[in-house]
Amino acid sequence: MGINDYAAVADLYDIYVPATFDIDFFITETKKISGDVLELMSGTGRVSIPLIEAGVNLTCVDKSAELNAVFAKKLEDLGLKAEIHQMDVRELELGRQFAMAIIPFNSFSHITSPVDQRKTLERIRQHLRPGGIFICTLTNPKVRQKTVDGQLRLLRIYPLPETGGELLLWIVENRVPEDARIVEALQFYEEYDSRGVLFSKRYIELYYRFTQRDEFEALARAAGFRVNALYGDYSRISFNEDSPFMIWVLEKAD
Numbered sequence: 001m002g003i004n005d006y007a008a009v010a011d012l013y014d015i016y017v018p019a020t021f022d023i024d025f026f027i028t029e030t031k032k033i034s035g036d037v038l039e040l041m042s043g044t045g046r047v048s049i050p051l052i053e054a055g056v057n058l059t060c061v062d063k064s065a066e067l068n069a070v071f072a073k074k075l076e077d078l079g080l081k082a083e084i085h086q087m088d089v090r091e092l093e094l095g096r097q098f099a100m101a102i103i104p105f106n107s108f109s110h111i112t113s114p115v116d117q118r119k120t121l122e123r124i125r126q127h128l129r130p131g132g133i134f135i136c137t138l139t140n141p142k143v144r145q146k147t148v149d150g151q152l153r154l155l156r157i158y159p160l161p162e163t164g165g166e167l168l169l170w171i172v173e174n175r176v177p178e179d180a181r182i183v184e185a186l187q188f189y190e191e192y193d194s195r196g197v198l199f200s201k202r203y204i205e206l207y208y209r210f211t212q213r214d215e216f217e218a219l220a221r222a223a224g225f226r227v228n229a230l231y232g233d234y235s236r237i238s239f240n241e242d243s244p245f246m247i248w249v250l251e252k253a254d
């Protein structure tokens with residue numbers, strides 16, 4: 001099993017991530033520009049499909065063949081089209097430029113080394129046309145760190161419509177000993193049938209980095225971006241130290 005590899009739970013992803021809180025935000029932002037949009041770390045197309053349905057010409061990149069396959073099947077079933085590339089964003093190479101790039105759902109935090117973060121930002125910049133916009137979503141470490149305490153927690157119980165059973169998602173998060181800014185999250189997925197009998201248990205191992213505001217801003221500027229806005233949530237309230245999110249709207253500098 002690899003790190004930040006969602007393969008083992010690709011068939012469950014859409015059940016345990018029913019989130020829609022950021023969709024309107026991305027539809028509005030993509031409508032502000034004209035031209036093609038690049039979505040990085042797009043997974044099963046949670047954000048991508050509503051964007052395509054809203055008329056956005058979207059190219060998607062994710063390193064997971066299994067999540068990309070779930071996404072491709074959903075596109076086919078809906079009669080929609082988008083390019084999907086299986087690629088590591090640290091090695092992004094599509095040979096063309098876009099009007100906008102987006103990374104929804106705090107996924108940039110899976111890039112845990114500053115060297116890789118800088119390289120990824122530079123690759124993204126190369127894929128933007130002059131004046132292109134990059135929206136990068138992160139959590140606010142001050143708020144997010146509250147559950148990083150080594151406690152095993154039941155995050156939620158989800159109904160499993162096909163079997164009449166339930167999916168239980170348990171999470172334990174710890175800072176890694178070598179670098180306190182990196183968090184290891186073990187996620188355990190238990191499927192129970194309608195009688196309450198456990199019939200499947202799987203886990204994945206995720207790593208993410210807590211990037212502070214100043215750290216990300218310096219990184220973005222060094223990679224050739226200027227900051228157009230920093231929101232603290234998806235209603236576009238300005239970021240403050242207690243905001244849940246850091247939503248960066250960056251512009252490719254000349």
Ligand SMILES: C[S@@+](CC[C@H](N)C(=O)[O-])C[C@H]1O[C@@H](n2cnc3c(N)ncnc32)[C@H](O)[C@@H]1O
Nearest residue numbers: 041042043046062063064087088089105107110
């Ligand atoms: C939290 S999921 C988010 C998926 C989707 N954007 C969403 O909003 O539901 C993180 C995604 O990042 C992808 N990912 C992680 N590291 C990656 C990398 N280095 N290059 C490309 N994709 C990566 C994973 O495969 C996964 O699909």
